[in-house]
Amino acid sequence: MQALKKTIEESLANGQPIYLDYQATTPMDPRVLDAMMPYFTGKFGNPHSRNHSYGWEAEAAVDNAREQIGSLIGAQAKEIVFTSGATEANNIAIKGVAHFYGDKKNHIITCVTEHKCVLDSCRYLEQEGYEVTYLPVQKNGLVDLEELKAAITEKTCLVSIMAVNNEIGVVQPLKEIGQICRDNKVFFHTDAAQAVGKIALDVNEMNIDLLSISGHKIYGPKGIGALFVRRKPRVRLKSIISGGGQERGIRSGTLPTPLCVGLGEACEIAQNEMAQENLRLVTLRDRLMNKFKAELKDIYVNGDFDHRVPGNLNISFAYVEGESLMMAIKDLSVSSGSACTSASLEPSYVLRALGVDEELAHTSLRIGFGRFTTEEEVDYAADLIISHVMRLREMSPLWEMVQEGIDLKSIEWTGH
Amino acid sequence: MAYSDKLVDHYENPRNIGSLDKSSTSVGTGLVGAPACGDVMKLQIEVSDQGVIKEAKFKTFGCGAAIASSSLATEWLKGKNLDEAGEIKNTQIVEELALPPVKVHCSILAEDAIKAAIEDYKAKKDA
Numbered sequence: 001m002q003a004l005k006k007t008i009e010e011s012l013a014n015g016q017p018i019y020l021d022y023q024a025t026t027p028m029d030p031r032v033l034d035a036m037m038p039y040f041t042g043k044f045g046n047p048h049s050r051n052h053s054y055g056w057e058a059e060a061a062v063d064n065a066r067e068q069i070g071s072l073i074g075a076q077a078k079e080i081v082f083t084s085g086a087t088e089a090n091n092i093a094i095k096g097v098a099h100f101y102g103d104k105k106n107h108i109i110t111c112v113t114e115h116k117c118v119l120d121s122c123r124y125l126e127q128e129g130y131e132v133t134y135l136p137v138q139k140n141g142l143v144d145l146e147e148l149k150a151a152i153t154e155k156t157c158l159v160s161i162m163a164v165n166n167e168i169g170v171v172q173p174l175k176e177i178g179q180i181c182r183d184n185k186v187f188f189h190t191d192a193a194q195a196v197g198k199i200a201l202d203v204n205e206m207n208i209d210l211l212s213i214s215g216h217k218i219y220g221p222k223g224i225g226a227l228f229v230r231r232k233p234r235v236r237l238k239s240i241i242s243g244g245g246q247e248r249g250i251r252s253g254t255l256p257t258p259l260c261v262g263l264g265e266a267c268e269i270a271q272n273e274m275a276q277e278n279l280r281l282v283t284l285r286d287r288l289m290n291k292f293k294a295e296l297k298d299i300y301v302n303g304d305f306d307h308r309v310p311g312n313l314n315i316s317f318a319y320v321e322g323e324s325l326m327m328a329i330k331d332l333s334v335s336s337g338s339a340c341t342s343a344s345l346e347p348s349y350v351l352r353a354l355g356v357d358e359e360l361a362h363t364s365l366r367i368g369f370g371r372f373t374t375e376e377e378v379d380y381a382a383d384l385i386i387s388h389v390m391r392l393r394e395m396s397p398l399w400e401m402v403q404e405g406i407d408l409k410s411i412e413w414t415g416h
Numbered sequence: 417m418a419y420s421d422k423l424v425d426h427y428e429n430p431r432n433i434g435s436l437d438k439s440s441t442s443v444g445t446g447l448v449g450a451p452a453c454g455d456v457m458k459l460q461i462e463v464s465d466q467g468v469i470k471e472a473k474f475k476t477f478g479c480g481a482a483i484a485s486s487s488l489a490t491e492w493l494k495g496k497n498l499d500e501a502g503e504i505k506n507t508q509i510v511e512e513l514a515l516p517p518v519k520v521h522c523s524i525l526a527e528d529a530i531k532a533a534i535e536d537y538k539a540k541k542d543a
Contacts, residue, residue, distance in 0.1 A: 321454055323479040327427060338454060338479070347454070359451035395433050395483065397458035397475040398451060413450030414528075 008380050017333045018377050022311050022370035023166050023194060024335060028262070029219040029371065035265040036221065039258035047255050048246060058257045065264025069226055072267040073192075073211060074202035081227045081247045082255055082263075086193035087117040089212035089227035090160075092250060093189045094121040096237030097158045097210070098130055105157035107131040109186075111143050112353045114162050118191055122160075131155065140304035141170040141354050149180055158187045163195030163211075167337065167350040167366060168303030169312025171199055178207030187235055193217050193225075197270030198278070198309045203228060209235050215259065219371060220266030224259035227251075277371060281310035284369055284378050288313060291382040296389055298402075302337075302351055302364055313367045314351075316360040317385075319399040320392040325365060328388040332381050337364035359398075359408075419480060420514035426484035431491050434473040436460040444537025446529040455482045455522065459529035461493060461501070463537055469493050469501055474529075481519035485509050485526040498534055 011018055019027070039061060047062045049055025066077035083089045098108060110122050112134045122132045133151045135143050143161060152159070159181050164171050174190060181188035189210035195201060196211075197218040203211060208228070215224040229235050229250065243252025292299055298318040314337070317325065322338025337348030338361070347361035356364075365385075369378065393399040398408060419427075435458075436443045442463055449456040455478030462471035472490035476483045488509055493501050509515070509523035 319477060321478050321482075324427070324483055327424075327480040357452075359454075362451070362454035395430065395475055396477040397447065397456050398477045400435065400458075400475060408451060413452070413456070414448055 008376060012331055017331050018381060019333050020367050020369055020373070020377075020381060021333045021335050022368035022373075023169070023217075023366065024368070025216045025222070026219045026370055027372060028216075028221060029266060029269060031269060032220055032262045032265045036258040036262040039261050043257070045257070047257055047260075048244070061257055062255055062260045065260045065267075068264035068268040068271075069213065070228075072196065072201070072271045073213075073228060074204050075211075075228045076231070079228050079231050081229055081250045082260055083212075083225045083227055083251055084223055085216075085225035086115075086191060086212045086214035087225075088251075089214075089225050090115070090117045090189075090191050091121050092227055092237065092240055093210040093212060093229075094118065094158065094160055095125065095240055096250070097187055097189070097235065098125050099238035100236045101157040102130065105155050107133070107153055107155040108158045108160065109133045109135060109148065109151050109156060110160045111135045111137060111162070113137050113141065113165055113167075113350045114160070115166060115191055115193070118160055118162070135161075137353055139355050140307070141165060141168050141302075141350075142172060142304060142307060143177070145173065145176055145180065148177065152180070152184045152186060156184070156186045158189055160189040160191070163190045163192040163201070164198065164309050165303065165350065166194050167348060168314045168354070169194070169308045169368075170303040171195070171307045171309060173307075174201075174206045174208065181209075182207040194309065197267065197274060198311065200274070203230065213263070215263040215266060218266045218270055221259050221262040224256060224263045226263065278310050281369065281373075284373060284375065285310050285313060287375070288367070288378050288382050291379075292386065295386045300356075300360060302354060302356055311368055311370050314364060315367070316356065316364045317389045318360060318363055319396045319402065320389050321362050322364055324392060325363075325385075325388060328392065329381075329384050331384060335366040335368075337366065338362045418516075419484075423481060423484045423513040423515070426487040426513070427480040430474075430483055430487040432473050432487065432494075433475065435475065436462050436471060436473050441540050442537075444533040444535070444540065446532025446534075446536060448528045448532055449478070449525050451477065454478060455525060457482065457486050457525055457529040459486060459489060459526075459533050461533045461537060463498065467497050469496050469498070478522065478525075479519070481513070481515055482522040482525065484513055485515070485522045486529065488512060489526045489530055493530065498537070501530060502534055504530055 045054025045058035047058035066080045070077045187209040191212045193214035209230040211228040213226040216222040300316045302314040322336030337351045351361040438445045446459045458475045460473045472493040474486040476486045506523035506527040
């Protein structure tokens, strides 16, 4: 594990920037790799082979992984279906429930800040004639429970609200949403790709019926995820893949045993270490935030600060455009909500949904840290960001105008 | 995004950052773009009695390409008379910095900024 905690000099000398983009993906924990290795070579059996020990061995490993995954979210092993990732899990959950119950109930409720794979699945269903309600979010990024209640109709089959947002890290009120859904006999699906292993989840306590998991967001391998599908009361799904009927017919295809084992191991590590790890991450997060606050004015945290996973800070540094800031801090790997970093030239739809001014959306950075981030790295990042924000502000006509007391909103800008 | 070495050089070592006295009659100021679009350029020229640009300064809020485009523009402006300055085309900036297609608008903004600064100077002279 220490091997991944490199000194800053080592990283930079190898041409590797300091990694602060843990919401994009995480490095695999070496303990996960260790657990996976035997299943690539010696223990290569097909877990669906029923006739020999190679198959039994692989099946036992896969079932153990199911136990590990289920245990982390309070589910039974039988309720875990392996998928290729959270995108597939979300597709199966949303399209699967809609297609099964669509004859009688053709209405789905989701939220405007969901991941694209949820929004796009809903758009797809709309084209098939389903009704979809896209709930707005409040300024802090959280859904309004009263609006959710008001949106539910007799035709609603599914509510899909993400547990933790990938851009701003806010945690939705899952237990309350689950209760509302249960009271109204509506299934509750949550995309928990950014939540599993980061916050305590219990599918029973929270009345969650379907929950999507991603391997590579939790120090596990890429190319594997899982979907929790509740058995009591039973959630039925129409599969989107035809095949040999594996995974209770929900997701046909031979299971990738090493990846399943890796996801299971990643979940077990998360379960054992989450509490302690979160304390450390909160300390790092607060350390970074306090440094920013001490040196810079006009900075704004996007999304609720308190209802947030500890490994995420999304900050707007007013008057400094995000892409130019990222170019300046190229020793750090971070992400920005600025339009200039996207192919579409549109600023982040999540920030816009929060009502963040477009000009502030252009100035946002997403800083994500995790298991292998050190205090030294956080200090280095803070100093680098602060010095370049100051430098770029000296170059910014907006900063100059504001210092002269000019209200930027009073100016007639020539948009293009 | 892959940027050319020239662009990165202008971004990392921007030429002529700063401000001139915008109330002076020998200074023309162009302010173009919009914060909501993610780029704003302020470009200023100081013109001699003979009509030659003797100083050019800029400040830019925008992406790396926008900063580099305005930096290059100020470099080109110095020593030119107003007619020559008015002939600078965005396509020349695109070529010089090898701007990728999605960043062509940065060069257009720089051309607009030059034109706005010249107009501002002329308007002051005529006043």
